[in-house]
Amino acid sequence: MLVWTVLIIGILSLIAVETLRLVTAKYQNALQTSTWQEALLAAESGVDVAIVELRKSLYPPPNHAWDGWNNPPGNVVTGYELTTIPNAGLNGTPMTIETSVDAPSQLIDPTNSWQYYRIRTVGTIPITGPARASDNPQDTKLRRLSLRWERFTNGILTPHLLTAPQVSRRIEAIVRPVSAFDQAVMSVGVVDLTNQNIVVDSYDSSNPTKSTNGLYDPAKRQENGDIATDGQLIEAGNAQIFGDVATNAGTVSGAANISGVERTDFYQEPIPIGAPSWADSSTASINGTTTIDAVATQGSVASRYTFSSISLSGNKTLTIAGNPNGSQTYIEIYVTGDISVSGTGQIVIQPGVTAKIYFAGNADISGNGVMNSNNQPGDLMLYGIQPPTNSSEHVSISGNSQITASIYAPGHDVTVNGGGTNGHVYGSIVGKTVTMTGVSNLHYDERLGSTGIINNYKIVSWFEDNR
């Protein structure tokens, strides 16, 4: 009987030891796997940290971008920041995030001089428990744990000895600037398209298959006339929308004629426009026929003018003259007050002129409105200066006027009133709220997505370096 008892106890003990060994190994493997997964979260957080700094740099100064970094990133200059978050990992271990940002010259878009940025991050988490490798070599190849040696030293694939086991994961992401004119209509608040006679569609002035001679062609209509809001409501009014609509966890009503998809995951904080730093204290007002010259060529500082207001009616015209030969010239105008064009009054942008008009007050454009001779919305950009808090400013485009322009006024209520059959806006609209009424057509030029002010940065390439 004793022999039997000893035998049975021995066998059970062997089973228990083997089970304990197996469970311990699996527990350790699960723990290491979890830590490996968390290291990826740390590395991806580094990309977010860099994008936040890039976004901060878009704001008017002082924006405190790159505070705490060793350098603001640039060409051959790498900005570096080390972030340590205590108690963020398993068992209360710290999470370490190393972020490096640079701006290689190869990543400058020659068409608009936009700089893409390269973000490299390393997320590191200590491994708790013994420095024991997995019993399966494929696990070791996949999850490159640093039990005794760290594979990289200062970003170079050269190992160095560790005092405690850890796991690091590395990501390289490339981000590109995003234009403020990335949609046909973008609103901070409500978008209200009141009826089915409204049409929103798109074309691409840079692509002959999507436009004719760089102009909108109904036969080549595209379906990227996207409408988005940071708010919760788009009143689509059964308007003909050839594109997607997106809200910030909101709803779309009157969505019967939307060709694209409806999304609820949109949020794009608009960068406020500050008064131009070059503005002078001019009190000149334009209310009669006037000609101003745009003489600056590409690569030089734009011709600049400051006015207190522009008010044109009754055959009064403001002509922005370029070179007689129609070559490209640039001008920037700052209106510290209101812009008003009505009746037969008109603003004329002559061929070859690219104009940016900043306005601090209201903009009311009706009648003959604005004639953009280039017929390219990228050549006339209207920027509404961010009004003070609790101030109510507006932009109104009405009547049968056609306007070829891009309007960025995230602090203004924007209204497009199409009174007849010829109310067309070629371009893009960004407003605090956007309302379209009557028979009005908005034709979004997709080329605007790579022009104008930069409003954000977007990841265009993501790669985990698993060496």
Added chain:
Amino acid sequence: MVTGFGRRRSWAKKGGYAVSELIVSSAIFCSISLGLLMGFTSLQRNYAATSDFSVNHADEMRISDYMAMDLRRAIAVQAAKNDTTIYIPAYYDQTGSPQTPALDGQGGVFYGASGSSVKIHYYLMAGTIYRQQDNGAALPLAVSVQDFVFDVTDAGKVVTTRITFNPTFNSGGASLAATTATAFYNTTLLRNSRTDIQSSVY
């Protein structure tokens, strides 16, 4: 007087067993032995099945993590049951060092030559699941997994992998429910714009 015969009889009477006693004790011994044998056999089979389940689960995790790592950086995916191909950017040069990206003129970037990529092929063959990069040597991710099924569902911006195996707890074979219960899911968000789908969503 005690005779020899009488001693034998006395001895037999004091130390012997009746046939019935032997039969009963043998029956009890056999029953206990049989019970112990069955118990240990059952324990051994249970241990083997548990070990097998544990190893298979670790294999599932490894395959899933490998695929998720490649899917995160994928630019194209061709999904099929037990045979999936993922294309990732040609990030490394021929020496294995990272390359500087270049703009593609369409708002994106590429590494290496324009249009180049690295093909990663996951497939099950002869009871082994392999990961093969371009035309390099196939890396066995899990062996003796002829009962494994990995199924990749391509939903565009996200791709879901589902891996199952047949557990061996039942000698009659795994039921469908038991196999389904081993499913290991992983839904991965593709970080890069895909080159194989033309849609404004991406």
